[in-house]
Amino acid sequence: MKREKRIKIYVAILLTIMPGFLSGCWDSHELNTLSIVSGLGWDIDQDTGEVTLTYQSIIPSEIESSSSSNEGGGQKGGNPLRAIQLDQDTGASPYEVLSRYAQHASRIPFYEHTQVYIFGKDGVQRGIYPFLDTQARNPVSRPNALMVVSAEKTASDILGVQDGMENIQAFGMAAEIKLSATFSKFPAVTVLQFQNRLLSKTTAPIAPMVGIFEQTGREGKKTQKIRVVGTAVFKGDRMIGELNERESSGLLWAINEIKIGFVTIPEANLEIVKAKSKIVPELQGDQVKITIEIDQESNLVQYNGHQGITADLVQELEKGQAKEIESQVRAAVEKSFDLEADVFGFGDAVHRKYKKEWKELKPRWDDIYPCIEVVIKAKTHINEIGEINQALIKD
Amino acid sequence: MFLEKGRISNFQLSVLIIGFVLGSSVIISPGGEGAGHDAWIACALGLMEGLLIAWIFTALTKLFKDKTLIEINSLVYGKILGNGISLLFIGYLFHLSALVLTNYGQFFKLQIYPATPKTLSLLLLMLVCASTVNRGIEVLARCSLILVPIIILVVFTDTLLLIPHIDLNNLMPVLDAPIGKLLLASHGAASFPFAETVAFLMVLAFVDKPEKGPAAVSRGLLIAGFILIMAVARNVAVLGQMAEITNYPTYLVAQVIDIGDILTRLHVLVAISLITMGFIKISVLFYGTVLGLAQVFNLRSYRPIILPVGILMVILALTNVGNTQEMFDFVNKGYPIYAIPFQIGIPLITLVVAKLRRLPQKGELDA
Numbered sequence: 001m002k003r004e005k006r007i008k009i010y011v012a013i014l015l016t017i018m019p020g021f022l023s024g025c026w027d028s029h030e031l032n033t034l035s036i037v038s039g040l041g042w043d044i045d046q047d048t049g050e051v052t053l054t055y056q057s058i059i060p061s062e063i064e065s066s067s068s069s070n071e072g073g074g075q076k077g078g079n080p081l082r083a084i085q086l087d088q089d090t091g092a093s094p095y096e097v098l099s100r101y102a103q104h105a106s107r108i109p110f111y112e113h114t115q116v117y118i119f120g121k122d123g124v125q126r127g128i129y130p131f132l133d134t135q136a137r138n139p140v141s142r143p144n145a146l147m148v149v150s151a152e153k154t155a156s157d158i159l160g161v162q163d164g165m166e167n168i169q170a171f172g173m174a175a176e177i178k179l180s181a182t183f184s185k186f187p188a189v190t191v192l193q194f195q196n197r198l199l200s201k202t203t204a205p206i207a208p209m210v211g212i213f214e215q216t217g218r219e220g221k222k223t224q225k226i227r228v229v230g231t232a233v234f235k236g237d238r239m240i241g242e243l244n245e246r247e248s249s250g251l252l253w254a255i256n257e258i259k260i261g262f263v264t265i266p267e268a269n270l271e272i273v274k275a276k277s278k279i280v281p282e283l284q285g286d287q288v289k290i291t292i293e294i295d296q297e298s299n300l301v302q303y304n305g306h307q308g309i310t311a312d313l314v315q316e317l318e319k320g321q322a323k324e325i326e327s328q329v330r331a332a333v334e335k336s337f338d339l340e341a342d343v344f345g346f347g348d349a350v351h352r353k354y355k356k357e358w359k360e361l362k363p364r365w366d367d368i369y370p371c372i373e374v375v376i377k378a379k380t381h382i383n384e385i386g387e388i389n390q391a392l393i394k395d
Numbered sequence: 396m397f398l399e400k401g402r403i404s405n406f407q408l409s410v411l412i413i414g415f416v417l418g419s420s421v422i423i424s425p426g427g428e429g430a431g432h433d434a435w436i437a438c439a440l441g442l443m444e445g446l447l448i449a450w451i452f453t454a455l456t457k458l459f460k461d462k463t464l465i466e467i468n469s470l471v472y473g474k475i476l477g478n479g480i481s482l483l484f485i486g487y488l489f490h491l492s493a494l495v496l497t498n499y500g501q502f503f504k505l506q507i508y509p510a511t512p513k514t515l516s517l518l519l520l521m522l523v524c525a526s527t528v529n530r531g532i533e534v535l536a537r538c539s540l541i542l543v544p545i546i547i548l549v550v551f552t553d554t555l556l557l558i559p560h561i562d563l564n565n566l567m568p569v570l571d572a573p574i575g576k577l578l579l580a581s582h583g584a585a586s587f588p589f590a591e592t593v594a595f596l597m598v599l600a601f602v603d604k605p606e607k608g609p610a611a612v613s614r615g616l617l618i619a620g621f622i623l624i625m626a627v628a629r630n631v632a633v634l635g636q637m638a639e640i641t642n643y644p645t646y647l648v649a650q651v652i653d654i655g656d657i658l659t660r661l662h663v664l665v666a667i668s669l670i671t672m673g674f675i676k677i678s679v680l681f682y683g684t685v686l687g688l689a690q691v692f693n694l695r696s697y698r699p700i701i702l703p704v705g706i707l708m709v710i711l712a713l714t715n716v717g718n719t720q721e722m723f724d725f726v727n728k729g730y731p732i733y734a735i736p737f738q739i740g741i742p743l744i745t746l747v748v749a750k751l752r753r754l755p756q757k758g759e760l761d762a
Contacts, residue, residue, distance in 0.1 A: 026508065026510040026511040026512070027507075027508045027509065027510045027511050112660075136641075139505055139506045139509075142650055143637075143647060143650050143651055144650065144651060144653055144659075192634065192635075192637060192651065195637050196634075196635040196636055196637055199635070199636035199637065199640070200635075200636065348564075351568065352564060352567040352568050353568070355568040355570075355571050
């Protein structure tokens, strides 16, 4: 009896003390004191080197109201960008800007949900090392955020363009970039992947480029949209060039990043079902030979000819398809030789196979790279030809 | 002299050892310094060395059943010299528990609670450990039975969820690190955390089947070693070279988890495993410290000195390093050498001297 009473008293004391500690007084962050940053733009003035950061933050109250106004007849006429707030600050270094913004934002900036980091084209040509360091050193940012280069002059141009179905523009942009990677057009590059390419010293970092695209809608009304338009190629922290759509696709074929998508040849359209590729290096004395082996399976989804599908024709289509893939990869290889940037990670592939020789090759890799002999071998197979086996209009 | 009446089973001992070895290694990857992407090999070699060291100190407890290192020392070297050596060893246990507290404090200050004073978070953890130590080894062993399986589950879940992000190319080429560096790193992995189980010289006396104690120790070491090797290999396979330059790779790796945009931001689980496993490690070391002090000074109970020792521990943990880099410098460069006398020296020399003096003589054990 006495013991039970004592336990009760202990529990009562414990329960009164615990709330004080559990709420975490010092590090509590209430949602209504936070400004959640969804996208962060980064620009550098070419002449002065001053840093301009563009913050795209979420206005939580507007997200709620837009969903309720949908029930009451849509949001025509309303500002499509009202769920986000754009703000800008300029200073000598990224941290100076961050602290300046924190002072006048009225809420504490919260970077844990930042989806995209956008770099203005001028800024990336000058080098983004201060940003990369800030990002990696601070525990609040995530390794999964996407790296994006703006094809327009500045990052803020992109952050203010509404596109897609998302209320929050940066989330929509992130989804768009991820879809372009799923459809095997342009790479989606996370901060972690970018850092690893940077750390490898020979492999050149890459990032998708996003540009503004003007659409003329009904009544000649012009609307701005954003589109992924290319792949930026870096040397160290500086952007040195870009790959166009075809070259970007070739790059993805070579680095085994093809998921789904289409191959278009003059006679037909083929949907990729499965694709796999391997980079096989070979050292012959001082000469490096790289074989890119690609294995692809696809379905026929559209055929332009007017004849029935025969086994011979399928073989012919397979050959045409392989030729198209090879030419895409070849275009990417030629471009990377022009830029002298190892976007494929050939150096790392050599390192993996020839660790002893690599020590000696590594310092000279920049000179060796453009002289590499690259052989591309694509093997393709057509699985299905669809529901008809004859043409609708026959010859 | 019966300072501890509790007895733990051999199974509990194994689980306790798993928890102890995971300890702060759940965030600080062993063997990371110098071995690069071969860290898992360094970790495996370190496990071998750790098993060898465990064989030495378990041989000692096999010789002297039901005796802690303090009692063994006074039997082998005589009262004065024996107590002197014992105090050195107790000092090591005390320092080590402060170091684990430091790991915990630095990690939380950097990653989780930047604004909360370190003193408070350390004090709270120390109080929990103190209360466990106050209740004796049996309670601690039972705690580990609940906590360790949960954390093992967390580590395995993390690994499973990371499978889509694993790139085995990151582990290639195998054995890229120069052999000298690899061996240094593996010795580092042995000294932290595997050979730290030398602290169990204070616990092995309370195992109910002492003849099977060595087997239980090596079983625990093997399981914990396997988990750590897997975690280290996973970190490198997912993070690539970032695993080498980031301070807490396991924490960063958990941030990468992203299953369909739903299952994300699981990294706080890593912080939880640090709290729980750190709790077990600190408690064992804390227990060894206070029990040892009580035995050296012939106290009737070790309980009155728990809080004073605990507070000193927190103070040492707050002051021994100035910043995270100092901590890692010590862990990677100083500690592997500093720990040799305690992890290998004292047990080995004591064993040799005991054999030479043909100890224990009959009847001595019952005294």
